[in-house]
Amino acid sequence: MEWHGIDTWIVIIGALAAGACALLGNFLVLRKMSMMGDAISHAVLPGLAIAFMVTGARASLSMFIGAAIVGVLTAVFTQWISRFGKVDEGASMGIVFTTLFALGLLLIVLGADHVDLDPSCVLYGAIELTPLDVVWRPTLFGCFLEVPRAAFVLVGVVLLNTVFIVAFFKELRISSFDAELATAMGIYSKLMHYLLMTLVAVTTVACFEVVGSIIVIAMLIVPAATAHLLTDRLWLMVVLSVLVAIGSAVLGHLSALIVPAWFGFADTSTSGMMAVIAGLIFSIVALFAPKYGVLPRLVRKTETVR
Amino acid sequence: MSSESDLLIQVEQTGSSSKSLPLTIRDLTVAYHRKPVIWDIDLSIPEGKLVSVVGPNGAGKSTLIKACLDLIPRASGEVSIYGQSYKKRRKRVGYVPQRESVDWDFPVSALDVVAMGTYGKLGWFRRVSKRSKALSMEALERVGLADYAHRQISQLSGGQQQRTFLARALVQDADIYFMDEPFAAVDAATERAIVELLKELQKRGKTVLVVHHDLATVPQYFDWTVLLNMRVVAAGPTDEVFTRENLRRTYGGKLTLFTQAANEVVQSR
Numbered sequence: 001m002e003w004h005g006i007d008t009w010i011v012i013i014g015a016l017a018a019g020a021c022a023l024l025g026n027f028l029v030l031r032k033m034s035m036m037g038d039a040i041s042h043a044v045l046p047g048l049a050i051a052f053m054v055t056g057a058r059a060s061l062s063m064f065i066g067a068a069i070v071g072v073l074t075a076v077f078t079q080w081i082s083r084f085g086k087v088d089e090g091a092s093m094g095i096v097f098t099t100l101f102a103l104g105l106l107l108i109v110l111g112a113d114h115v116d117l118d119p120s121c122v123l124y125g126a127i128e129l130t131p132l133d134v135v136w137r138p139t140l141f142g143c144f145l146e147v148p149r150a151a152f153v154l155v156g157v158v159l160l161n162t163v164f165i166v167a168f169f170k171e172l173r174i175s176s177f178d179a180e181l182a183t184a185m186g187i188y189s190k191l192m193h194y195l196l197m198t199l200v201a202v203t204t205v206a207c208f209e210v211v212g213s214i215i216v217i218a219m220l221i222v223p224a225a226t227a228h229l230l231t232d233r234l235w236l237m238v239v240l241s242v243l244v245a246i247g248s249a250v251l252g253h254l255s256a257l258i259v260p261a262w263f264g265f266a267d268t269s270t271s272g273m274m275a276v277i278a279g280l281i282f283s284i285v286a287l288f289a290p291k292y293g294v295l296p297r298l299v300r301k302t303e304t305v306r
Numbered sequence: 307m308s309s310e311s312d313l314l315i316q317v318e319q320t321g322s323s324s325k326s327l328p329l330t331i332r333d334l335t336v337a338y339h340r341k342p343v344i345w346d347i348d349l350s351i352p353e354g355k356l357v358s359v360v361g362p363n364g365a366g367k368s369t370l371i372k373a374c375l376d377l378i379p380r381a382s383g384e385v386s387i388y389g390q391s392y393k394k395r396r397k398r399v400g401y402v403p404q405r406e407s408v409d410w411d412f413p414v415s416a417l418d419v420v421a422m423g424t425y426g427k428l429g430w431f432r433r434v435s436k437r438s439k440a441l442s443m444e445a446l447e448r449v450g451l452a453d454y455a456h457r458q459i460s461q462l463s464g465g466q467q468q469r470t471f472l473a474r475a476l477v478q479d480a481d482i483y484f485m486d487e488p489f490a491a492v493d494a495a496t497e498r499a500i501v502e503l504l505k506e507l508q509k510r511g512k513t514v515l516v517v518h519h520d521l522a523t524v525p526q527y528f529d530w531t532v533l534l535n536m537r538v539v540a541a542g543p544t545d546e547v548f549t550r551e552n553l554r555r556t557y558g559g560k561l562t563l564f565t566q567a568a569n570e571v572v573q574s575r
Contacts, residue, residue: 030413032409170428170432176412177409178407180377180403181422184399184401185426185478186396228413232414233414233415234418237413
């Protein structure tokens with residue numbers, strides 16, 4: 001295995017993307033709306049397509065705005081349909097995001113002659129290529145650095161999500177735990193809900209390009225679910241979820257380089273490997289977590305039987 | 307001059323709020339999917355009463371509470387709390403939702419849950435102060451859960467979870483409380499603790515509205531009763547309205563077991 005400067009950037013970018021998703025994922029998991037991340041990450045497609053058609057460029061800002069609007073619309077439509085259409089929230093989510101996703105595909109096909117939105121890139125991302133798009137070349141402590149554009153965008157998103165969670169920690173906690181009491185107290189549960197959905201949409205778009213939709217969905221759910229098994233404290237859960245996300249990025253890239261070689265293959269997709277590693281970490285934690293793991297609980301049970 | 311007129315206004319305001327009742331409901335109708343759940347409710351609750359809201363399943367008891375707290379849209383009607391809309395009075399209102407309405411696996415301790423009762427008065431970006439934490443701890447002590455303060459809430463028994471909710475309502479420091487089935491599936495010790503707490507709240511001049519299922523204990527625990535079955539069948543002092551005839555009209559002929567038990571209670575008095 002050979003480690004280049006580019007590998008360091010791949011890990012940093014992967015960790016930033018995974019961390020940005022994991023931060024918000026905690027509240028999706030705790031609100032029992034994990035699939036909302038899945039839904040929004042698909043539903044933003046028409047937002048991206050329309051932003052592209054209107055501005056004629058893949059400018060980041062218009063894409064973010066388009067995605068944020070469609071993200072909120074997804075949440076609003078889901079609630080409307082489940083209220084007026086007499087279907088449960090899961091089904092109404094399914095209706096909304098498939099419809100919007102299909103609409104996005106149609107829009108892309110309509111504008112296909114000049115669109116370079118590559119479907120396989122949307123699915124798997126192109127993390128291996130992101131370090132090549134360098135926007136800043138500073139010299140720090142005698143080191144010559146080449147900072148890629150993706151790193152800038154993702155640091156912004158991580159900061160945005162962190163500020164959101166720190167500033168509204170109390171509101172997020174009560175509206176996730178007991179939305180009715182929060183509303184009765186005059187804390188805007190609905191506002192929190194829609195802010196969260198907006199940020200999920202923005203984060204999704206920022207990470208899409210870099211790591212693809214599969215890993216976005218994985219990182220929204222898996223690190224948070226893992227952290228929930230490890231602690232009874234909300235702030236610690238948030239911190240642990242980010243650590244799991246970073247761990248998945250580092251180990252994911254390492255295994256993408258190393259593991260295929262054992263079987264005589266060339267190295268494989270880093271983002272795919274990151275999701276696999278996150279799943280592995282979850283399985284290990286689910287089995288061995290001191291308090292909520294399957295095995296420790298089994299041991300305790302047999303001890304009490306004796 | 308200006309301070310004098312300020313004083314006058316203040317006197318007027320306190321004067322009017324002491325006259326207005328804790329809860330007045332006029333022509334309240336709530337519907338889901340255009341089907342009315344509660345219909346044309348008129349209700350006035352005097353200050354300092356322990357009020358039971360009694361009625362069969364689906365009578366709209368929880369809906370009534372949620373409509374009072376502005377949690378669900380009203381088809382028509384008005385609710386006023388101490389003479390004002392809920393929005394203006396929400397700091398004087400405490401709420402205990404049904405125990406099943408939350409996820410007890412949520413990563414918070416009993417103390418965290420109780421401290422949530424102080425969030426309403428905190429405002430944006432403000433953290434829970436040491437004083438509020440001490441208040442929350444005190445409230446846990448009052449419901450006998452001081453030793454469980456730092457436990458994750460799924461490790462509490464059903465009765466302890468219910469008492470945690472009550473402690474949270476205590477730190478809300480309200481004047482009128484709405485409680486949705488606080489007695490549901492609790493052990494005898496918790497039931498006694500809740501009753502004691504209710505009486506104490508009453509002594510301090512608070513008004514408490516409780517959705518209650520156990521008809522047998524209504525006359526013993528509550529001095530005011532609302533019999534509800536989509537409409538208000540009867541409301542007033544428990545002595546006057548908790549009669550066999552009114553119960554029959556509330557429950558119809560369907561719930562014979564309930565009515566039988568109620569008959570016995572009514573006769574034994």
